[in-house]
Amino acid sequence: MSRSLTPRTVAIVLMVAALALLPLYAKLSGNIFLLTLFTRILILALAAVSLNLILGYGGMMSFGHAVYLGIGGYAVGMLAHEGIYSGFAQWPVALAASALFALVIGALSLRTRGVYFIMITLAFAQMAYYVLSGIARYGGDDGLTIYKRSQFFPPLNLSDKMQFYYVCLALLYAAIYLVWRIVNSRFGMVVQGVRSNELRMRAIGIPTYRYKLVCFVIAGTLCGLSGALLANHTDFISPATMYWTRSGDLIVMVVLGGMASSFGPLFGAVALLVLEEVLSGITEYWQIILGPLLLLVVLFARGGIDGLLGSLSRGKEAGHG
């Protein structure tokens, strides 16, 4: 395959450059809201990247992925509440708790498939939602305000909006790179083979369950990191973070951006959240516009934004040939 200047590579390069320069623009124009919005977009894009690993590449339709946002976030929030502010303690706990939770959910849900898998992942997420709503010590329904962001070594200071943005951006790109390495490795080939035809996978001699489970845990852990970032971003964590509609949002980002593509979830997150922002500025019934838009994507652009860019690329190549 030639690495020519296809619309897809152009779009990715533009996106990467724009995201790198955005804080400068925000500072020069004094539009701090833009920085806040895009920090949020980066964090949720990281969650979508992790979901894409199991949904896009692995074909595992988890409807409870936001639960790891909540677990990662509560790990930060609870430790801060108990007076432990060090990020070196908070973040590993966030990752480990998410991994452990993913291991439990995965171990039970991956024995089922189809609608049952969807329902079990949803049920676990809702269970976590109600449990955390009930813990009065950590704010219950009302959530928990985080008075101090995770502390790392100076000069790194997450309370600095610009620094925090770049931390999120770096972690997002690292996650995209990590997922890209994983899906092209032997492990990733197995995961994609399972999506394509699990029965055949077992017939050629691969015990699929353990691979799916490990994949599920990696995705959950990565999403837990996103949760830790989100709690730092909003200085607040509540059960609403892991409500099932949030899991739905993550699925929409992945589908909209293009399943099983490296940058698709980032495109999807930017498109969905910017649209949401713009449309909600026009009318409070913005979902009436967003709904049909999504419908059009599902009906006419199966591969999402990435697929659209891909077909433009092929069209261009055909034109040259």
Added chain:
Amino acid sequence: MAEPLLQVERLAKRFGGIIASDDLTLSVAPGELHAVIGPNGAGKTTLIAQLTGQLPPDSGRIYFAGGDITALPMYRRSMLGLARSFQITSLFLDLSVLDNVALAVQAHAGHSFRFWTDARSEPELRTPARAALARVGLSAREDRRAAALSHGEHRQLELAMALAGKPRMLLLDEPMAGLGPEESARMVTTLQALKREFTILLVEHDMEAVFALADRITVLVYGRVIATGAPADIRANQAVRDAYLGEQEAVHG
């Protein structure tokens, strides 16, 4: 006779009132091409499913290479060297042709918990995969998506995947199903070349192919073995003629 490579003893399987395998005993010697034939619903595919571990038998035992494999899961049997091609084409349709075969190689190259190296650039996987594709004559198609191949090519790819795992025995479930005369002839040629190297259990409808290829034939009717022997014996066997061949000849006549 040498110790059989595959030994099936008194296998029984029923689905409600339907008897799919009835006291089924059969043995395949190393190097033999053993064909299983029988009219529709004779339980041929059910037999294969039990041999591969897709279905558990109700009773009876299966021995492979001297060991009891009756209770082993599918992937363990595959690791022992029992490879299967599917009757209904079962491939990784959204992956490339070469990826399909490379996955089959990978399955037999140790565990796959390797997260970092690009699997598509590992000669350890790609070279044997290309060799298997060459054996079935699909080399020119290796970069195509499996979904883009014709039905005949799908059957060849199936076979390449079974070969890629360096099996001790091939279980071929109707490799000619749905093939045109020309494609069928090509498949027979391919199998003829393979039969010297592998022990093969062939389930097939195409009588011409079966009689051209088989060393021994077992005839199933309603899950029960009614005859087993060399092709000439089977052709001469009255019970078989009544149950099966005669019927077909009558149709042809």
